[in-house]
Amino acid sequence: MTGSEFAGRRVTVAGLGVSGTSAARALLRLGAEVTLVDGGSGERQRGEAERLTAAGVRVLLGEADTLPEGTELVVTSPGWPPEHPLFAAAAEAGVEVWGDVELAWRLRGRNAAPWLAVTGTNGKTTTTGMLASILTAAGLRTAAVGNIGTPLLEVVLAEEPHDVLAVELSSYQLHWAPSLRAHSAAVLNLAPDHLDWHGSMAAYTADKGRIYEGNEVACVYNVGDPATEELVRAADVVEGCRAVGFTTGAPAPGQLGVVEGLLVDRAFAGRRDVAEELAEVADVDPPAPHNVANALAAAALARAYGVRPDAVRAGLRAFTPDAHRISTVRNVAGVEYVDDSKATNTHAAAASLGAYPSVVWLAGGLAKGATFDELVLGAAGRLRGVVLIGRDRALIAEALARHAPDVPVVDLARTDTGAMAAAVRAAAGLAGPGDTVLLAPACASMDMFTNYSVRGDAFAEAVRRLSTERDENEQ
Structure with missing residues (x-):
């Protein structure tokens, strides 16, 4: 589809966030008649609505359930669930619903850049950043x-x-992008998440699997997560497209993996009996097992595009992880304080907990329908204490009582702005030299914080205050 085909077309955009605003402005530039709907009407929405209205977009705040008359296409922000009344109205009217990713895919030019696509329950952002650094x-x-x-x-x-x-690409974005056909794609892992949005694990998995449809060169999967390989087997790909696995162990032919502290490639080296060195584990920051897996997935996609081994090494060395992703804040009295506020589900928290031998765990928030028995059972042996915060903390407390009854637990009922400082002080009281106080909440943040970044910032600030107090007391 070309941009000229949107001239005069009446398009309704759902959502006044970053994606919806970007879609509305892009469609306006292409000559479409754009109406944007959003269920909110707060100060932020009103401010953005004024700017879009001045640009020529018709904005309807607080009117998200009804399809505007004359709509010929709906472009939705990724977070809007499939059962939303707006989409039911669109289906009844025979109007297609696209996501912003679908719109972007269809608007690519003839010589458009190929897409190397990444999804998974955890590690997407880090892997995509690593991949961009390598490229x-x-x-x-x-x-x-x-x-x-x-x-x-x-x-x-x-x-x-x-x-x-x-x-x-998130599962939300993939749900609304049926035409996407990547050069190569990776599914990093699969674990229950966003089931309140998708309705079931099967639906969530199916949406993740859309990323492999029509792949041209390589479908990259996680050897340690068989469900990702099953998605590759089920995908309809271009003839000659390869299945390429990654593992933190020694790789078989057709895989990337780790041998004696080296990241090696047995998929693109040219011969089945050759393992080509790409980088050292020490080149990955941080070199925790799950992050090494991210690096291998990024390397596999880059190699599928023909990138040289030396560029893989240079790209990994140059990559700096984003904040709030297993990031050390500081050491206070021999205790390491680590911010992994981005661990918003049990799968991510398990990976984070597995990176440290002796942990005081700071957890809790919005569970999003998750259960915590498996997580606690796997981490019980390394827990020295637990501090619980947030709305659904009782679910974690119950799992701890079942599977780690001897671990000390501090249950903080507070949800005020000082709650994180109290949690850090409580964690400090449970920790001793050599321990790690780890913020890996296994839950979303919105019950207490705007997002996981704000939660992580609150943790880091509380740690800095703790350090200052300790220094002053020692003087």
């Missing part, structure tokens, strides 16, 4: 886009072309 080190003009960085539509419609794009 940059290879001398390619690229960008990390999609569920990360610059809105995808802005990059697709930019005048200056890219060579290749590193595209992070």
Whole structure:
């Protein structure tokens, strides 16, 4: 589809967030008649609505359930669930619903940059960032886009072309992107998450699997997570497209893995009996097992695009992880304080807990329908104490009582702005030299904080205050 086909077309955009605003502005530039609907009407929505109205968008606040008359296409923000009344009205009227990723895919030019796509329950952003760093080190003009960085539509419609794009895709985005066909794609892992949105694990898994449909060169899967390989087997791909596994163990032919502290490639080396060195485990920051797996997935996608081994090494060395992803805040009295506020589900928290031998765990928030027995059972042997915060903390407390009854637990009922400082002080009281106080909540943050970043910032600030207090007391 070309941009000219949108001239005069009446398009309704659902959602006044980053994706919806980007879609509305892009469609307006293409000559569409754009109406944007949003169920909210707060100060933020009103401010953004004023700006869009001035640009020529018709904005309807607090009127999200009804399809505007004359709508010929709906473009939705990724967070809107499939059962929303607006989409039921669109289906009844025979109107298609696309996501912003679908719109971006259809608006690509003839010589558009190929997409190297990444999804998974955890590690998407880190892997996509690593991939973009590797591609940059290879001398390619690229960008990390999609569920990360610059809105995808802005990059697709930019005048200056890219060579290749590193595209992070959430399950929400994939649900609304039926036409997407990537050069190569990776599913990093699968664990229950966002089941309140998808309705079931089967539906969530199916949406993740859409990323493999039509792949041209490589479908990258996690050897340690058989469900990802099953998605590869089920995908309808271009003839000749390869299944490429990654593992933190020794790789078999057709896989990338780790041998004696080295990241090696047995998929793209040219011969089945050759393992080509790509980097050292020490080149990965941090070198925790789950992050090494992220690096291997990124390397596999880059190698599928023809990137040299030396660029893989250089890209991994140059990559700096985002804040709130297993990031050390500081050491206070021999105790390491680590911020992994991005661990918003049990799968991510398990990976984080597994990186440390002796942990005082700070957890809790919005469970999103999750259960915690398996997580606690797997981590029980390394827990020295637990501090619980947030609305659904009782669910974690109950799992601890069943599977780690001897572990000391501090249950904080507070949800005020000082709650994180109290939690850090409580954790400090449970920790001793050599322990790690780990914020890996296994829950979403919105019961107490705007997002996981704000939660992580609150943790870091509380740790800094604790350190200052200790220093002052010692003087």
